[in-house]
Amino acid sequence: MSKFEALAGNEAVATAMRQINPDIVAAYPITPQTSTVQKFADFVADGLVDTDFVTVESEHSAMSACVGASAAGARVMTATSANGLALMWEIVYIAASNRCPIAMSLVNRALSAPINIHCDHSDVMGIRDSGWIILFSENGQEAYDNLIQAIRIGEHPDVLLPVAVCQDGFITSHGMERVEIYDDDDVKDFVGKYRPQWSLLDLKNPKTYGPLDFYDYYYEHKRQQVEAMEHAQPVILEVAEEFNEKFNRNYGLFEPYRLEDAEVAVIVVNSTAGTAKVVVDQLRDGGLKVGLLKPRLFRPFPAKELAEALSHLKAVAVMDRSISFGAMDNAGPLFLELAAALALHGVQVPVADYVYGLGGRDILPGEIERVYRDALKMAETGQVEQMVTYLSVRE
């Protein structure tokens, strides 16, 4: 039997980690991820998990130990934020390239400088080309659900890739909410046992992991990573289907909200999608045909499916909680990729980008409403007045 608990997002994540009961967790504390590893340390100290908690001296060593443990055939998890992820960066790539199915809770926080402990998505956007599968979560429930699914996705023999599950630092990581926690045995059944195809600890069949690889093979190995990414999307849907069935949820590649008959929509990930839903309801009450699309899967990027889901709209507004400095019009990464997806899949609608909430700046319903009103204007005129807008910034 599942039960409802009042938990902060990080506690929900730590609970998922307890239920998954990985062989190894290697992690280093960093705000706002810290309460996850603290809670998990309690589980270890109280004997509630079989996990060896490797209390490394840095995030670089956290990811390094994860790679070693994963190569050794262990089920491995970690958690971090912002600068911690940046310090891991070299090994983040190696984890994906060595096809280590590590699951990571990534509590999104702004990258320095200036140093700032609050939410934005500059951390995860830095690893978007690293070969990790990336899932976004609106709230603690989704962070919990996504982390459980991440184990099955990453370890799937056709995939064998690491998975990062994002949630918004402080906003959901520390926000108390009502979370449905499933029965321990049900989660255990769902994640199953990890049966690695290869292991460094197979002493009878010694393997060499991580050799030097030059121009004669490196390219093919990169091509194999692409293949794994291609396999990932159907696997993510398969796992979601089984999860939805078992736990009565409704996960897919993205979540449409009042989108079917909408004329304009906002695209936004993580916690802001929750606020935007409220705005959608208010505007709908006023008779405006507005909707929302909340991407769940960011890597691999489901371009075709997103374009299809948005093809009936008259205007689209993307909200980005990070900037791709120096990119086209200094837009955000979500906009750049979505605009390309729409254009290349023949969806000719006006699209604009709204950068918001950097360094944890609050995003209020009124600001989101402004985005919708702009979108409605774009729908009416067919024109994009301003391609990139920085919401609520003092100029």
Place this chain on the structure above:
Amino acid sequence: MATKLTPKELSKRPERLAPGHRLCAGCGATIIVRQILAAIDEPVVIANATGCLEVGTTIYPYTAWRVPWIHNAFENAASTISGVEAAYRSMVRQGKIPEQNVKFLAFAGDGGTYDIGIQALSGAVERGHQFLYICYDNGAYMNTGIQRSSATPFGAHTTTSPAGKVIPGKQQFHKDLTAIMAAHNIPYVAQAAPSQWRDLMKKTRKAVNCGGPAFMNVLSSCNRGWRHGTDETIEITQLAVDTCYWPLYEVEDGEWRLTYKPKKKKPVEEWLKRQGRFRHVFKPENRHMVDKLQAEVDRRWERLLKLCGEA
């Protein structure tokens, strides 16, 4: 019964590092690895930092390793092996895999150990993982073309501490990493050299059976960087030992002990003059550098004698 440390018995053991690898003729690292692997009868799992040993033994799709081996990156051999070792202990404890008395080893050069990898090494030994970390110290970043490291001897010419018209080679003394590791109060720390192979092999056995983290710093000649003949490796390595530039000792549960005391301590000059990297220090205007290095070698040797209760 452990294999006897005699050439006859050891030659019967299968080689764990296959011939055919691409390391240079006369490379100290290869000799050290073979001596260490021959000393261990138990199964081993190895993590290897980026460096000559890694690139010379594993160009895909070939490997010279007949034992499980992993390379992750440059600075993280210690944290990588700590993950492997923790995974092994965790899965053995849970009954997922059998206990097989596996010995976990990490190999890295001085660049990957003294410099970029010191944090990962310090952390891994502090956490108490049961592994032996071996630094093969050739005193520079040899793999990238002989750049200075904090292990490079005072005065040596490297490509980033060149013997120029104004600055004649490296201006700093080498870091005493072995003492730094001893300060971690781990069960076993040693300094060794392949020219005294039996000493190195005995230390290896102590290290892998000490029940905790162990560290060995092993002097490893690189004839490309040191500038000497490929057939002089062992002889020149022993000169480093006999001049007390590289004393052989161990620190077992906090007890310091010399494992070799030269009958007559040779002047450091005898080691220097055999290597092209020190050629410039013998010019009349640079002779004072030889004296300065000799004074530092003497100072460190006297300190070591005291620590070992020999003075």
